[in-house]
Amino acid sequence: MDSPNAPPPPQINIPASLEHSRIAALPPAAYYIADFISEEEERAILQKVETAPKARWRRLTHRRLQTWPSDLVKNTLLDSQPLPDWLSQPIITRLLSIPLSDSEPHIFTPSPHGQPNHVLINEYPPNAGIMPHKDGSAYYPVVCTVSLGSSLCLNLYKSKEDGALDPEPVWRILQEPRSLLITTGELYDKYLHGIDPIPVDVNLSEQSIANWDLLRSPSLFKGGRNERQMRISLTYRDVLKVSKLGSKLGAMFKRP
Numbered sequence: 001m002d003s004p005n006a007p008p009p010p011q012i013n014i015p016a017s018l019e020h021s022r023i024a025a026l027p028p029a030a031y032y033i034a035d036f037i038s039e040e041e042e043r044a045i046l047q048k049v050e051t052a053p054k055a056r057w058r059r060l061t062h063r064r065l066q067t068w069p070s071d072l073v074k075n076t077l078l079d080s081q082p083l084p085d086w087l088s089q090p091i092i093t094r095l096l097s098i099p100l101s102d103s104e105p106h107i108f109t110p111s112p113h114g115q116p117n118h119v120l121i122n123e124y125p126p127n128a129g130i131m132p133h134k135d136g137s138a139y140y141p142v143v144c145t146v147s148l149g150s151s152l153c154l155n156l157y158k159s160k161e162d163g164a165l166d167p168e169p170v171w172r173i174l175q176e177p178r179s180l181l182i183t184t185g186e187l188y189d190k191y192l193h194g195i196d197p198i199p200v201d202v203n204l205s206e207q208s209i210a211n212w213d214l215l216r217s218p219s220l221f222k223g224g225r226n227e228r229q230m231r232i233s234l235t236y237r238d239v240l241k242v243s244k245l246g247s248k249l250g251a252m253f254k255r256p
C-alpha cells in the first residue's frame, strides 16, 4: 500500500498533480501518466488476470473480458462484493493520491462513491480492437485505463452532423504498458473512442499522436511503427447506481 511517507517504488513516476500530465492537444480533459505502475506490479496483476477462474472470462469474437466485481444489471452494480485487493492496491490508492490541480482533491472527489467501484478487463491479441463507441450513462464520466503488456493506439472520433461516425479519427493516443490514461468531459460525452483491429500501429509521430510529449519511450516508435503484442487493459469507473439488494441477488448472479 502507498503511504504518503514511503518512497515510491522504483520505476514509477507520479506527477505532483494531474495538471502536469494533461494531454494539451485534447479538449478538456485527458491525462496520461507513462510510468503509473512498476514492472513488478504489472507482472503481479497480469498473473492475477491470467489465473482468474475460467468462468470469469466472457469470450467475444476477437477478445476476452472480465468484469469485477460483477456485470452490471440494467446499468446497476449489485453491491454484493467489493473489488478484490489486487485491483484496488496499488492502482486505486495511487490514483486517489494524485491531486487534480495544486489546490484541488483527486479526480473522483465529486463522483457518487468518491472512487471507482468497477473494473473491466479487456484482453486484446495483436489483431483485435474495439469498435468506436461511447461509454454511456451508467458511469460517472471519468474513465481510467491502465494498460499492461503492450502499446497500442486509442482513436478518438467525432460524430458527423447527421449523427453518422466520421471514419477518420480526430486524434490518436498512444498507450504504453504500465501507463494510466484518464479521459473525462467532452471526451466522454461528445467523442467516440475505439481501437483498430490491426497487428501494427503505423504513422506514429509527434504530429499524429496527441500525447507524444508525455510518452515514456518515444524513441521506440521513431520508425512510426508499433508492433502489437498481447495487451490487457483495466478500465476503472464509478458505476452511478449501486443496489443494496445486491447482497441478496448477488448470490443468484454469483460468479466464482
Ligand SMILES: O=C(O)CCC(=O)C(=O)O
Residues within 6 Å of the ligand: 120, 122, 130, 135, 145, 154, 193, 233, 235
Ligand atoms: O481497452 C481499452 O483501452 C478501451 C476499452 C473501452 O473502451 C471500454 O471497455 O469501454
Ligand SMILES: [Fe+2]
Residues within 6 Å of the ligand: 133, 134, 135, 193
Ligand atoms: Fe469504452
